[in-house]
Amino acid sequence: MKIAFFNTKPYDRQSFNTANGTYQHEIVFFECHLSNETVSLAAGFAAVCIFINDYLNAEMLEILAKGGTKLIALRSAGFNHVDLATAANLGITIVRVPAYSPYAVAEHAVALVLSLNRKVHRAYNRVREGNFSIEGLLGFDLYGSTVGVVGTGRIGAIFAQIMRGFGCKLIGYDAYQNPACLAMGMTYVSMPELLASSDIISLHCPLTPDTRYLIDAVAIAKMKTGTMLINTSRGALIDTQAAIDGLKSGAIGYLGIDVYEQEADLFFEDLSNEVIQDDVFQRLLTFPNVIVTGHQAFFTSHALANIAETTLANIAEFETSGNCVNEVKLETAIATNSK
Numbered sequence: 001m002k003i004a005f006f007n008t009k010p011y012d013r014q015s016f017n018t019a020n021g022t023y024q025h026e027i028v029f030f031e032c033h034l035s036n037e038t039v040s041l042a043a044g045f046a047a048v049c050i051f052i053n054d055y056l057n058a059e060m061l062e063i064l065a066k067g068g069t070k071l072i073a074l075r076s077a078g079f080n081h082v083d084l085a086t087a088a089n090l091g092i093t094i095v096r097v098p099a100y101s102p103y104a105v106a107e108h109a110v111a112l113v114l115s116l117n118r119k120v121h122r123a124y125n126r127v128r129e130g131n132f133s134i135e136g137l138l139g140f141d142l143y144g145s146t147v148g149v150v151g152t153g154r155i156g157a158i159f160a161q162i163m164r165g166f167g168c169k170l171i172g173y174d175a176y177q178n179p180a181c182l183a184m185g186m187t188y189v190s191m192p193e194l195l196a197s198s199d200i201i202s203l204h205c206p207l208t209p210d211t212r213y214l215i216d217a218v219a220i221a222k223m224k225t226g227t228m229l230i231n232t233s234r235g236a237l238i239d240t241q242a243a244i245d246g247l248k249s250g251a252i253g254y255l256g257i258d259v260y261e262q263e264a265d266l267f268f269e270d271l272s273n274e275v276i277q278d279d280v281f282q283r284l285l286t287f288p289n290v291i292v293t294g295h296q297a298f299f300t301s302h303a304l305a306n307i308a309e310t311t312l313a314n315i316a317e318f319e320t321s322g323n324c325v326n327e328v329k330l331e332t333a334i335a336t337n338s339k
């Protein structure tokens with residue numbers, strides 16, 4: 001199939017070229033995002049492949065449909081960046097990669113926990129400058145601490161399993177009780193109880209209208225003083241200004257985020273020679289007890305290979321049968337409130 005790939009980096013091109021040895025699709029890689037300005041590049045391509053920070057609105061979908069595009073292949077699990085209703089009306093099929101490596105994301109969440117607790121980010125800089133003082137680097141034993149997991153699906157369950165290995169007590173909040181989490185000793189509690197009882201809270205639920213600003217000023221007020229908050233899921237689960245206020249008051253003792261609500265303007269680009277205009281983001285970076293990574297939790301060689309393989313298989317399945325097991329159906333998306 002003839003596929004236009006948007007928003008590609010060298011690592012994407014490498015993993016997709018390797019996987020395409022089996023499929024022999026006709027691939028054209030574009031570096032630019034898919035946007036109102038670039039959508040005309042896709043004219044004549046039956047399939048268009050995009051990433052999480054390519055927002056696909058109704059106007060762009062109409063231009064794609066006119067240009068002959070029948071399939072949008074998402075190189076992601078999430079599909080909150082696509083106007084699914086318009087795609088359905090235009091007869092454009094949307095497919096995704098539902099799971100590529102839950103280990104990658106869960107392990108990155110644990111990396112944030114360990115770095116924040118033992119202040120690895122600060123120790124690294126101190127030692128390089130010949131400062132071997134350990135003043136201010138005091139951590140706490142993870143053993144025996146209470147870890148609250150919000151969203152106990154694929155990633156949340158693996159995060160819980162790793163934290164269980166440290167000897168943490170596990171509590172969880174989810175509408176569905178995951179048997180694997182119950183088997184590892186997790187107790188399901190209400191969200192207010194999770195907020196009040198956790199030493200560490202890690203967010204692993206999707207972003208939906210219900211979960212937007214799940215962690216706001218009201219939620220932060222319910223937390224134990226000095227709670228560690230980790231978000232590797234979606235930025236808008238946290239009201240960033242409320243988190244800043246919580247950090248200033250000490251209510252939040254540590255914040256580790258791989259995602260940020262306004263990340264589309266920042267992440268995945270080298271802005272080191274530019275003045276960053278987002279004052280909220282810049283304020284976050286001033287705290288010694290905050291670590292921000294730029295949406296890299298998924299970024300392992302295993303995950304990239306799985307994303308490439310599943311995406312190309314999705315496209316091949318659609319080409320031969322007109323269907324795909326990983327299709328994002330509008331009804332299902334509405335029923336599950338999207339993610």
Ligand code: NAD
Pocket residue numbers: 077078098099102105150151152153154155156173174175176204205206207210211232233234258259295296297298299339
């Ligand atoms: P999943 O569907 O397996 O699990 C999500 C869980 O959240 C489900 O058990 C669901 O019942 C639960 N949930 C839904 N609404 C909830 C709510 N209001 N409160 C609590 N729980 C709720 O998904 P997954 O594969 O574990 O992925 C989780 C999230 O991780 C994704 O939605 C995505 O946003 C994020 N993610 C981030 C990266 C990254 O690189 N940072 C990569 C992949 C996925």
